[in-house]
Amino acid sequence: xxxxxxxxxxxxxxxxxxxxxxxxxxxxxxVEQLTDVVFVELSKIGKKLAVKDAFGQIExxxxxxxxxxxxxxxxxxxxxxxxxDPTIVSGDxxxxxxMVKIKMTSPGDYDKxxxxxxxxxxxxxxxx
Numbered sequence: 001x002x003x004x005x006x007x008x009x010x011x012x013x014x015x016x017x018x019x020x021x022x023x024x025x026x027x028x029x030x031v032e033q034l035t036d037v038v039f040v041e042l043s044k045i046g047k048k049l050a051v052k053d054a055f056g057q058i059e060x061x062x063x064x065x066x067x068x069x070x071x072x073x074x075x076x077x078x079x080x081x082x083x084x085d086p087t088i089v090s091g092d093x094x095x096x097x098x099m100v101k102i103k104m105t106s107p108g109d110y111d112k113x114x115x116x117x118x119x120x121x122x123x124x125x126x127x128x
Contacts, residue, residue, distance in 0.1 A: 001028065002120055003094055007113035009070040010122065011052075014094065017110050022071045025098045026058065026089065029123045034060035037089050040082040042067075042099055047075045051109055055100055058089070069102060071109035077101035 006014045012030035016023045031037065039059035049055055049069040056067040078100050082088055089097040104110065114122065 002116050002123075004116045006094070007070070007110055007115065008119035008122075009068060009113055011068045013068060013070050015070045015110060015113055017104075017107070020104050020107060021076065022073065022102045022104050022110060023098050024055070024067075024070060024100050024102060025093055026067065027119075027123075028093050029126075031090050031093050034058065034062060034065070036061045037086045040086040040089060040099070042078045042082065043075055045075050045078060049073060049075065049102065055102075058086075067099060070113055071102055071104050072106050073102040073104040075100050076103045 006016050008014055008027065012027045014025050014027050037058060037060050040056065042056040047055070050072050051069060053069050054066040055069050055075065058065050058067055079098050082097065082099065
């Protein structure tokens with residue numbers, strides 16, 4: 001259920017790295033907790049982020065939540081299609097539902113994120 005090739009933030013964002021670029025989205029667990037996603041707003045390209053800075057918001061029928069950067073850097077791409085069709089996040093959170101790409105200023109941030117095993121333990125303790 002949880003992809004093994006990714007790293008995870010405690011706030012339920014996933015991260016994958018290619019070179020010095022980190023692609024970020026939210027996990028299936030987060031999507032399931034939110035239920036029906038109705039709106040996604042992402043920060044503009046060029047925004048500089050520290051670890052845990054908000055890079056956008058996701059709204060569901062239940063709540064509005066900030067999205068947090070798992071790594072520090074600058075947003076170099078954003079998934080524009082999510083603002084037109086936020087249901088993409090629910091249907092495919094790990095591929096088509098990616099949110100932003102961040103050019104990392106400190107690649108060591110990625111190594112500090114949770115492994116799949118640690119993240120699975122966290123969500124097991126949070127599941128209702």
